[in-house]
Amino acid sequence: MSDDALADALRRLDPARTPVDAPLPLDAERRVREIVGRPAAGARRAPRARRRFAVPGVVAACVAVLLAVVVGVVAAPAPSASALTPDPLAYRPVSDSVAEVIDEAQDRLAEAGGVNSSERRSLSLGWYFSATADDADAATVFRREWVDLRWNADLSGQIVTTAAEATNAAGDTVPSTDPTPGTLISELTFRRGQYSPISFETPEATPDAMADWIRLVTGADEIEAADAIVGARRMLEEWTLTDAQESALLDVVEAAPDATVLGETTDRLGRPAVAVAGVPSGIASHELALLISTETGRILGLEDTLRDADPALKLPADSVAEYILWDVDAWKNGMR
Amino acid sequence: MTDETDFVALFREHYTPVRRFIERRVSHAEAAADLTMDCFEIAWAKRVPGEPFGLPWLYRTARNLIANEYRRRDREEALWSHLHDEARTRSTDGSAVMTARLLDAMKALPERDREILWLTYWEDLSAADIAVVLEMSDGAVWTRLNRVRAKLRPLLSEAPAAEGTEASYERRRPR
Numbered sequence: 001m002s003d004d005a006l007a008d009a010l011r012r013l014d015p016a017r018t019p020v021d022a023p024l025p026l027d028a029e030r031r032v033r034e035i036v037g038r039p040a041a042g043a044r045r046a047p048r049a050r051r052r053f054a055v056p057g058v059v060a061a062c063v064a065v066l067l068a069v070v071v072g073v074v075a076a077p078a079p080s081a082s083a084l085t086p087d088p089l090a091y092r093p094v095s096d097s098v099a100e101v102i103d104e105a106q107d108r109l110a111e112a113g114g115v116n117s118s119e120r121r122s123l124s125l126g127w128y129f130s131a132t133a134d135d136a137d138a139a140t141v142f143r144r145e146w147v148d149l150r151w152n153a154d155l156s157g158q159i160v161t162t163a164a165e166a167t168n169a170a171g172d173t174v175p176s177t178d179p180t181p182g183t184l185i186s187e188l189t190f191r192r193g194q195y196s197p198i199s200f201e202t203p204e205a206t207p208d209a210m211a212d213w214i215r216l217v218t219g220a221d222e223i224e225a226a227d228a229i230v231g232a233r234r235m236l237e238e239w240t241l242t243d244a245q246e247s248a249l250l251d252v253v254e255a256a257p258d259a260t261v262l263g264e265t266t267d268r269l270g271r272p273a274v275a276v277a278g279v280p281s282g283i284a285s286h287e288l289a290l291l292i293s294t295e296t297g298r299i300l301g302l303e304d305t306l307r308d309a310d311p312a313l314k315l316p317a318d319s320v321a322e323y324i325l326w327d328v329d330a331w332k333n334g335m336r
Numbered sequence: 337m338t339d340e341t342d343f344v345a346l347f348r349e350h351y352t353p354v355r356r357f358i359e360r361r362v363s364h365a366e367a368a369a370d371l372t373m374d375c376f377e378i379a380w381a382k383r384v385p386g387e388p389f390g391l392p393w394l395y396r397t398a399r400n401l402i403a404n405e406y407r408r409r410d411r412e413e414a415l416w417s418h419l420h421d422e423a424r425t426r427s428t429d430g431s432a433v434m435t436a437r438l439l440d441a442m443k444a445l446p447e448r449d450r451e452i453l454w455l456t457y458w459e460d461l462s463a464a465d466i467a468v469v470l471e472m473s474d475g476a477v478w479t480r481l482n483r484v485r486a487k488l489r490p491l492l493s494e495a496p497a498a499e500g501t502e503a504s505y506e507r508r509r510p511r
Binding site (some may be wrong): 009 | 340343344347348351352355356357359360363365369372373376377380418419422423434435438439453457458485488489492
């Protein structure tokens with residue numbers, strides 16, 4: 001028997017599971033960004049002992065699209081954490097209850113002319129802040145980025161991340177060191193079978209089906225407002241939902257006993273919205289607000305704000321930790 | 337190019353080979369993923385700007401990390417159990433006997449000889465690179481590799497004629 005036959009036999013026993021041409025896992029990209037953002041030689045710490053501060057509960061429950069954002073992030077020394085956060089949205093108080101606010105949104109969703117078929121696509125404009133507990137001065141700043149995920153039933157797909165422009169919201173400026181808006185930051189391609197969605201199909205457009213799905217992805221037995229908002233986020237990070245499906249999602253938010261109305265506002269793209277909020281039970285220092293369009297009833301975005309000052313991050317109370325906006329095709333295409 | 341940018345570029349280039357290297361030696365998928373990142377964390381901590389690390393250095397670091405895993409004996413047994421399971425899944429009826437025999441023979445090899453074999457055929461490393469990984473001379477690598485080949489070849493010769501067709505595996509052709 002020749003050496004070639006021996007080589008063939010041995011190679012056939014190769015137990016490596018990761019394909020040679022597999023795309024880099026998104027969590028690995030995120031980890032390496034954390035690693036290079038730390039102090040240099042002699043500063044090695046146990047990898048899993050670290051605590052990540054960016055929207056802790058939400059990040060823990062976050063999906064591939066958010067991780068994809070990190071792909072394009074560059075670790076950069078931050079002049080000061082608070083200087084890099086956009087101003088929080090200003091809310092005008094309203095007298096409506098959560099049920100009234102959501103009922104009005106659902107009435108608008110029920111009007112003809114909205115989105116009638118779901119799509120395996122999520123286009124978002126987001127801004128994220130993150131830092132590490134042991135070195136907040138060398139914070140990792142997550143820039144404002146467009147994240148465009150398109151995927152298919154055969155689990156192929158693509159995530160394209162590009163640098164975004166400043167929005168017209170106060171304090172929402174792009175640092176001068178950032179890449180020019182429109183710069184391609186990363187492009188991840190998934191071959192057939194490689195993309196791993198949270199949900200292969202969207203739940204039925206019923207409150208019960210949506211509630212079941214949210215329980216599944218959040219692990220919550222009794223759905224609180226923050227669970228419903230995180231669940232909505234996870235869904236919208238992989239899917240463009242129909243108006244009927246969004247209406248069912250809003251039913252779940254409405255049913256949460258701790259949901260509150262923050263008031264009316266205009267989001268960072270100038271769209272009129274009303275905000276319904278919740279405080280995650282595991283991270284009471286954050287407040288998650290779901291922005292609902294007062295024109296169409298659709299979910300426009302999510303804002304995550306610190307309720308208390310965070311000395312480790314050197315961020316005062318009311319600082320924005322991240323925001324993410326959906327239904328933004330017109331802005332991405334330059335039509336607005 | 338900054339230090340960080342250089343490192344991330346090398347990370348992207350070497351991540352999959354290192355991950356595959358560890359997967360071949362650690363059966364638990366999550367542990368393999370963690371060890372892969374631990375390996376790069378060490379690489380970052382020990383980096384020397386302007387002197388990029390190479391795969392052999394990463395493999396050597398990964399070996400040390402894996403050795404820590406193996407200090408618990410059950411980890412190594414789990415690996416061999418995994419290798420047998422994988423081989424059974426991929427084998428045709430005719431090749432199963434030969435495959436089992438080959439695995440048993442590999443398991444019986446001295447650890448360093450087995451590593452030379454795997455680095456040669458699974459990682460496709462040259463003798464010079466293997467020498468870096470195992471911290472030994474090129475000549476010693478060649479001597480040991482030839483000795484191991486001579487030991488394993490008869491196992492294939494004694495195998496049934498129908499075994500081990502290419503169609504029975506979806507593995508890449510040897511380079």
